[in-house]
Amino acid sequence: MTTVLAMRAIGKSFPGVRALDGVSITVAEGEVVALLGENGAGKSTLMNILAGVFKDYEGEIEIGGEVAHIHSPKDARRHGIAMIHQELNLVPELSVADNIFLGRERAILDRGATEARTAELLRGLGLDLSPGTLVKQCKIAERQLIEVAKALSQNVRVLVMDEPTSALADAEVRRLYEVIRDLTGRGVAVIYISHRLEELQEIADRVVVLRDGQYIGERTGINRDELIQMMVGRPLGEMFPRADGDTEGEELLRVEGLCVPGDRDTGRTALRDISLTVRSGEIVGVAGLMGAGRSELLESIFGAHRPSAGAISLHGAPYRPRSPKQAIDRGVALVAEDRKAQSLVLGNSVAFNASLSSLGRYLRFWTVDRRREGTAVEQQVRALRVKTPGLRFTVGNLSGGNQQKVVLAKWLLTAPSLILMDEPTRGIDVGAKAEIHALMSSLAAEGKGVLVASSELPELLAMCDRILVLCEGRITAEFPRGQATQEAILEAAMARQQETM
Structure with a gap:
């Protein structure tokens, strides 16, 4: 050639x-x-x-x-x-x-x-x-x-x-x-x-x-x-460190009959009659083709979109977030799909971004206690093994995998009980991906609930206790761990399209 x-x-x-x-x-x-x-x-x-x-x-x-x-x-x-x-x-x-x-x-x-x-x-x-x-x-x-x-x-x-x-x-x-x-x-x-x-x-x-x-x-x-x-430069351990076994606890999140209008101007998919549950200690996956409504579902639970019908409960109590701030206050976090546009202020430092959603925790007499803030951020950055020259380093100059770890640090510092993850391993290397999978498993082991949307079916199949399949804003199937296959998920993801052909 x-x-x-x-x-x-x-x-x-x-x-x-x-x-x-x-x-x-x-x-x-x-x-x-x-x-x-x-x-x-x-x-x-x-x-x-x-x-x-x-x-x-x-x-x-x-x-x-x-x-x-x-x-x-x-x-x-x-x-x-x-x-x-x-x-x-x-x-x-x-x-x-x-x-x-x-x-x-x-x-x-x-x-x-x-x-x-x-x-x-x-x-x-x-x-x-x-x-x-x-x-x-x-x-x-x-x-x-x-x-x-x-x-x-x-x-x-x-x-x-x-x-x-x-x-x-x-x-x-x-x-x-x-x-x-x-x-x-x-x-x-x-x-x-x-x-x-x-x-x-x-x-x-x-x-x-x-x-x-x-x-x-x-x-x-x-x-x-x-x-x-x-x-x-070294052998890598198991990519999907999710062990089989029933570690689920009490019901954490319940969604019943949720409907959210679409938006033609933004291309937002409408959600229709969505019902689901997430238990503490459980990882629930959301699969679907482009435009199925995966992001819209997570964003709606996070208070970014106003439902037209349906009910949500969190820890058994009514949950009606009218803004992401209200969701954060109730212990809900969202790792958004596009980290650069939705999660990070690229021109600011690692410390600024990591503490952005939890600054209220470090207030003292209406002033941020920089020492407490820095200590908390440093502990989280160290725990997640973020590769950065320092906490004051500009986050936009970090690699994609390390930027995603800063996003995770930001939300973990809010001490959430329910973590929504939209394409959490998008565009990152196998080493960082394995670390995020391990983090998901450890969060579930701590009793937190994880609802994760991903276009990578092997990731969902290996990491999730259950997988929900969306098509055109509706749930078309639910598979328990061990019973799902890529073929079955894809068939369910195209179910509505096949019905209308």
């Missing part, structure tokens, strides 16, 4: 951090190379150099055998390089079509042509959206597919995909695989960053592993245990 991309001895430093140290990789035409490594290994930094995001770097890049001077995104586009970033680069206030062609407008924009091309790209991805829809009205999974459409709208030779399936359910993932196979069949080289090791068997021709900013090795065969050891 003809080598289309060669990155040789690439180095990059940030203040106090050596992010990349002499990394070299090659990719051939029509090849899918998976780039693996823990958060902070240097994967995104390497790809941001290729995409022109970081203009200063050491080493050399060749495209098609010729040296390419890439120091801006425009340089990258000129060489046929497109990147789908993990942290989506869309403008919420613009339409889908405007976002796809942003930066490539002509003096007189042919609106009809751009919308027609947008509609064609969206259809190819199985996305039922109007080109004129504002991005802020789209769900995060839809936004991820819009990023894919944006990349495909260019004349691509090398396509970088950074966690493209992190917000997608299985049906959308399958469609994305078809798109990738079509691209590689036309000679496009694909670099695929993913923390879902189960994807690699199906999509990757070769795997390159980075650790601590250095090239560790590559493999053509997919051996899960070997790859994990290469990534973390």
Whole structure:
């Protein structure tokens, strides 16, 4: 095969951090190379150099055998390089079509042509959206597919995909695989960053592993245990440390006949006649395809959406939160799906973010006792093994896995009895994922209730005592631990769609 991309001895430093140290990789035409490594290994930094995001770097890049001077995104586009970033680069206030062609407008924009091309790209991805829809009205999974459409709208030779399936359910993932196979069949080289090791068997021709900013090795065969050891530098214990056994206690949460109106402007799915329970010491999973209402269910329990019917009780007492603050006061916490947009103030410190929801606990004469606050945050950061230079370090500069741990620290400091988790392991490496799974198990062992929504079915199957399946805002099935299968869950997730066909 003809080598289309060669990155040789690439180095990059940030203040106090050596992010990349002499990394070299090659990719051939029509090849899918998976780039693996823990958060902070240097994967995104390497790809941001290729995409022109970081203009200063050491080493050399060749495209098609010729040296390419890439120091801006425009340089990258000129060489046929497109990147789908993990942290989506869309403008919420613009339409889908405007976002796809942003930066490539002509003096007189042919609106009809751009919308027609947008509609064609969206259809190819199985996305039922109007080109004129504002991005802020789209769900995060839809936004991820819009990023894919944006990349495909260019004349691509090398396509970088950074966690493209992190917000997608299985049906959308399958469609994305078809798109990738079509691209590689036309000679496009694909670099695929993913923390879902189960994807690699199906999509990757070769795997390159980075650790601590250095090239560790590559493999053509997919051996899960070997790859994990290469990534973390040590054997990793059980990914899903949830033991079988009845550890459930008294009923903690009861939802009966909950109905929540949808919202066409924001794309929020309506909830219809939702009934469920969560007991203390229990982990209950919520499965469903994109738009099924998983996030809406958790957000409604957290007081973010006002129900039109139904009743909720917490610890046996009526529970009618009119705001997230009231939910927090009653011992409910929500680890939101999009940590950067919904959970963190990226320009502020680890300490600021971790104590944000529990500041009232550290008040003394109407002033925050910084010593008590700092001690509490430091204990939680240490317990969760957050990798940070210090509590005053800017949280936006941490890796995705460590940012998620700060989100968890923030909610654990509120001492919740019920923890709602929406895609808690989205976009994080296997090491951090295993730690979060262990935390979920320990929280349940402490008697807390956990309600977790996830698009990763193996995660739900392994971690949950029960799994509820949503489709179009309704619960279509419930499976106890040990009786659920991926096939049964998917069948239930598509039940309403099949009925209306």
